[in-house]
Amino acid sequence: MTRYLLCLLAMTVLAFVVQEFSPRWPLLWNAELLIVHALFCAIAIATPFPVMLAFALITGFLWDARYQIPLEASTALASSVAQNELPFGFAVFSFGLSGLILQGLRPTFREQSIVLPVVFISVVTALSLFAEYCVLRFHRGSWFFSLGIAWQILLSSLFCSLISPVFLLCLSRLAKRFRYRIRLDGWSEYEAIQKRRDEISASAANAG
Amino acid sequence: MSRLNLLLLGVFLIIVIGLMVWDSTALQRGLSSIFNPVTQTAAKAHETLSIGVLEEDFTNLSLSELQAEYRDLQRSRDALLVRAREFDAIVSENARLREALSFEERTPYELVVAQIISRKGSSWYETAILNRGSAHGIQPDSPVVVAMGKEVALVGRVTQLVGETSATMLLLSDEMCQVAAVVEETQEQGILSGTPDFHDEGLLQLGFLPRETTIRPQQQVFTSGDGGLFPAGLVLGTVLRIENGILDSQALVEPAVPLHKLEEVFILRPQVNTAQNIRDGNSSPEETDTSTEQENAGDL
Structure with missing residues (x-):
């Protein structure tokens, strides 16, 4: 388990490095490949709840540190104190909420099905980007939403979901490599009950 | 759970x-x-x-073509050196005259050459990362300009210092980069900023104009210098069309330079000590400018 988690941590750091090389595409409404988001979503599906929360904290913290831009709330005539339009920690919250939703898909991932996780990764990424945009507009005090922004959000989330199978597959392989079993909450209790039930039925059969 | x-x-x-x-x-x-x-x-x-x-x-160029281009560049450099000397003389004369008249001194600026090293920032901002930071005396809100023939065009402002050798610049096309502007012919003043409505067309919005504005297309827009954030007289763009609203009007302005194609820019750094040094005789303006040029050239 420890080696598996260390490997996930290294992958997260590497994803941030690769993210730097991923450009925005002006021809596709400034959409971009959100590698960090895709990896986090895959981790959220493949790891238990406490680990997901820890990764939400680490990933969100690094994301805010790199991509939050403190703007001086300056007008044309004067500048004042620097402040973030999106509060520092918003990405942590956003990743945590996305992870919370994706935790519900762990049983399907355990059964080696990736269709539903991929669809949900797209949905939660789109929702988190939209929430980010809404907070930004709320801060600026005016609402504006164009087709270009809708495409930017949709295409970014689509790209995110398109690369997520690679990460899901990678995490599945790593789990096998490090002999980590993807367990669900209460799985050990369930296994103990099953074992006890088998023992009872075996002893009943012997008695018969 | x-x-x-x-x-x-x-x-x-x-x-x-x-x-x-x-x-x-x-x-x-x-x-x-x-x-x-x-x-x-x-x-x-x-x-x-x-x-x-x-x-x-x-x-694709032949050797003779490259040699011709090299000679042209040498001639231009020599001409510019002569002009730089004239300029230095004017600056020192100006400083002496200001002192003689006890004239209130304007904040002079020093140019720091910077290269755009990345355009990657947050999804929702028009930003670029520059290879100059606090080590080069850059401060938040420093204006960022480019040379445009004989004029200087404003392209944004520094919004965040990232370490000692880089800074984030907010481009003029961002909604949050607001500049006090004036239209050359009519002297009407407004606030110029990026606008999400015309973001795809790459246009800027000059707002807060009077309803009965006399601004016409093709007129040039400059910084007014109000507030002291940006120096006056920097080119911002050209009026493309006017949109009259119920209470006020706004003009759509085409930026003076294509903001998405910028590679090398100049950051205006407040030059606090130069005028004082000239008066005190600590160093000549020629020395100060040369040292800055050398520093910039060395860093680049």
């Missing part, structure tokens, strides 16, 4: 709220500087690709 998970969720939420409430500017700056080497490497990779394209263009 088990009790442990609920407890962990509670701790997680407390940490999130703590992060949101706590002033994290210093921490953010420190963490951002950790990403700096990666950002610069990524920028170099992009730059290498661009240079590859440029080299291909140069290889």
